[in-house]
Amino acid sequence: MVANSVDTNRLYLGVDGGGxxxxxxxxDTTGVVLGTGIGGPANPFHGVEQAMTSIxxxxxxALSDANLPAKLxxxxxxGMGLAGVNLPSMYEAMLQWQHPxxxxxxxxxxxxxxxxxxxxxxxxxxxxxxxxxxxxxxxGETTIxxxxxxxxxxxxxxxxxxxQAVTKVLTSLDGLEQDSAMNQTMLKYxxxxxxxxxxxxxxxxxxxFFAKLAFIVFDAAEQQDPLALSIVEVGASYIxxxxxxxxxxxxxxxxxxxxLTPKVMAWLAADVKGWLQxxxxxxxxxxxxxxxxxxxxxx
Amino acid sequence: MVANSVDTNRLYLGVDGGGxxxxxxxxDTTGVVLGTGIGGPANPFHGVEQAMTSIxxxxxxALSDANLPAKLxxxxxxGMGLAGVNLPSMYEAMLQWQHPxxxxxxxxxxxxxxxxxxxxxxxxxxxxxxxxxxxxxxxGETTIxxxxxxxxxxxxxxxxxxxQAVTKVLTSLDGLEQDSAMNQTMLKYxxxxxxxxxxxxxxxxxxxFFAKLAFIVFDAAEQQDPLALSIVEVGASYIxxxxxxxxxxxxxxxxxxxxLTPKVMAWLAADVKGWLQxxxxxxxxxxxxxxxxxxxxxx
Numbered sequence: 001m002v003a004n005s006v007d008t009n010r011l012y013l014g015v016d017g018g019g020x021x022x023x024x025x026x027x028d029t030t031g032v033v034l035g036t037g038i039g040g041p042a043n044p045f046h047g048v049e050q051a052m053t054s055i056x057x058x059x060x061x062a063l064s065d066a067n068l069p070a071k072l073x074x075x076x077x078x079g080m081g082l083a084g085v086n087l088p089s090m091y092e093a094m095l096q097w098q099h100p101x102x103x104x105x106x107x108x109x110x111x112x113x114x115x116x117x118x119x120x121x122x123x124x125x126x127x128x129x130x131x132x133x134x135x136x137x138x139x140g141e142t143t144i145x146x147x148x149x150x151x152x153x154x155x156x157x158x159x160x161x162x163x164q165a166v167t168k169v170l171t172s173l174d175g176l177e178q179d180s181a182m183n184q185t186m187l188k189y190x191x192x193x194x195x196x197x198x199x200x201x202x203x204x205x206x207x208x209f210f211a212k213l214a215f216i217v218f219d220a221a222e223q224q225d226p227l228a229l230s231i232v233e234v235g236a237s238y239i240x241x242x243x244x245x246x247x248x249x250x251x252x253x254x255x256x257x258x259x260l261t262p263k264v265m266a267w268l269a270a271d272v273k274g275w276l277q278x279x280x281x282x283x284x285x286x287x288x289x290x291x292x293x294x295x296x297x298x299x
Numbered sequence: 300m301v302a303n304s305v306d307t308n309r310l311y312l313g314v315d316g317g318g319x320x321x322x323x324x325x326x327d328t329t330g331v332v333l334g335t336g337i338g339g340p341a342n343p344f345h346g347v348e349q350a351m352t353s354i355x356x357x358x359x360x361a362l363s364d365a366n367l368p369a370k371l372x373x374x375x376x377x378g379m380g381l382a383g384v385n386l387p388s389m390y391e392a393m394l395q396w397q398h399p400x401x402x403x404x405x406x407x408x409x410x411x412x413x414x415x416x417x418x419x420x421x422x423x424x425x426x427x428x429x430x431x432x433x434x435x436x437x438x439g440e441t442t443i444x445x446x447x448x449x450x451x452x453x454x455x456x457x458x459x460x461x462x463q464a465v466t467k468v469l470t471s472l473d474g475l476e477q478d479s480a481m482n483q484t485m486l487k488y489x490x491x492x493x494x495x496x497x498x499x500x501x502x503x504x505x506x507x508f509f510a511k512l513a514f515i516v517f518d519a520a521e522q523q524d525p526l527a528l529s530i531v532e533v534g535a536s537y538i539x540x541x542x543x544x545x546x547x548x549x550x551x552x553x554x555x556x557x558x559l560t561p562k563v564m565a566w567l568a569a570d571v572k573g574w575l576q577x578x579x580x581x582x583x584x585x586x587x588x589x590x591x592x593x594x595x596x597x598x
Contacts (some may be wrong), residue, residue, distance in 0.1 A: 045502070086495070087495070087498070087499050088495075089499070145473050145474075145475065146473065147498075148466075148469045148494075148498050149498060149501075149502055151450035151451075151462065152450075152462055152465040152466050152469065152501055153465075153466060153469055153498070155466070155470070163450065163451055166451040166452075167447075167451050167452060167454070170445075170447045170451065170452055171454070171537075174444050174445065174544075175444075175544055176444065176537070176540050176541065176544060196385070196386070196387070199386070199446075199447050199448060199452070200386050200388070202448075202451055203344070203448055238470075238475070241475050242475065245473075245474055245475060
């Protein structure tokens with residue numbers, strides 16, 4: 001991208017840091033995206049040092065993509081939303097960071113996703129990707145539903161769907177559930193010949209592994225496979241209930257975001273589907289909006 | 300114990316190796332237990348070297364407990380049942396061991412538990428402890444139901460019950476399930492003040508952590524708490540179905556074993572309860588029976 005006429009006195013960096021990658025954008029004061037960079041995992045709960053490294057990597061990559069000199073990192077006003085910093089210990093750990101930026105405004109990945117989806121206005125989001133949760137911000141009041149993690153939470157998420165599917169497939173292969181279209185699909189997808197190999201394959205695997213199996217559940221459910229239907233219906237019902245618990249009168253703006261959005265959408269309750277509107281901007285732009293809001297509130 | 304008149308030409312060691320500890324007994328040819336030793340974790344899936352160390356530790360401790368010299372380790376004819384060796388890669392890894400014993404006969408922890416429960420005769424067992432599974436051995440034919448592991452399997456086990464309880468408690472604290480007697484009990488037991496602390500507390504915890512929460516579920520179910528009842532009923536129904544799938548006509552001898560036996564027993568179906576008989580001997584004695592069977596079959 002071109003950077004000849006950029007006012008380098010005020011460059012924003014918007015950072016969306018999650019468990020598998022960190023996305024950063026460099027934005028000028030008018031809101032034009034000058035460059036984008038993708039770094040490694042940036043959930044401090046899985047490693048504070050790793051998160052810091054990934055964030056700085058993504059910032060340099062975004063500057064480079066914008067044809068801006070690396071030394072400008074010290075000029076960047078950074079808005080950053082990170083997974084994991086809803087936990088107070090992680091938030092504190094990241095605040096201790098002697099970061100290389102001009103200013104750093106830290107909040108949760110949920111907050112920036114909501115700001116992006118509704119262009120900085122009040123509203124709610126439900127996220128269904130590897131994990132799941134609901135979030136709303138109304139008159140400065142935050143509500144979080146879920147965001148409990150794997151394997152005990154994140155109902156309706158990719159990891160949850162995959163985990164339930166593995167349980168059902170193994171129970172079905174044992175003859176204790178009816179036969180399922182998922183059985184052979186999953187064995188084949190994971191290059192397993194039988195249940196014993198499947199047990200070995202899934203042992204000790206993280207949420208991201210199980211999330212990759214979610215498409216098997218949706219495909220089987222679309223073919224009316226009873227075991228897959230029972231999983232998808234529980235998951236979608238949970239997400240619908242999250243939406244209902246976040247909804248107000250008069251209705252607030254509400255978006256479903258995350259990698260599973262197109263799949264999950266189809267299974268939500270009719271009332272919830274009626275509330276959903278597409279997100280305006282992605283989370284990393286929400287991070288820039290957050291930084292601008294914080295700067296303005298400081299004046 | 301006294302070992303003056305022991306025939307050290309033929310000493311058996313029975314080993315029951317699991318994920319948290321390894322139990323060994325030294326037994327003479329008449330079946331008298333001369334000494335007992337407890338070593339560390341011995342599931343090779345969680346570390347082959349650790350398993351070998353724990354087994355040797357438990358053997359020396361059993362010899363010492365029997366007032367027998369440590370050098371007799373090389374005279375021991377060992378029957379050993381290990382968790383994890385149902386996986387072919389783990390079985391192979393343990394067979395490679397340059398062990399210090401006279402002879403080593405390796406089989407699964409399930410096999411020795413079944414041999415012990417039925418004094419070497421044919422029969423079936425269901426295990427409900429940290430994990431769960433069913434096993435039968437009839438005319439040399441083995442059937443295994445479950446034994447799939449955590450968090451995707453082991454329905455009805457302590458770890459499964461605890462995991463379901465954490466999910467229900469977090470969903471209830473979010474207002475998406477009715478209030479439950481488990482909510483405050485679990486928060487208090489884990490020294491948590493709220494759901495956020497609970498999320499942090501349960502993150503990345505192993506099966507053994509969740510298994511310790513099983514008593515919370517049983518206590519609440521006994522008080523007719525609906526959320527706890529829904530968990531216990533699914534778990535007990537699964538164990539009942541495991542028993543039914545192992546049962547034959549005419550009925551085979553069947554035992555329920557493992558740390559949760561007294562709790563789970565109460566919730567099983569009436570037909571299944573009618574089949575259950577107490578185990579005759581513990582798994583480590585089943586390991587000795589296994590070694591004797593193997594020696595006899597070699598003659």
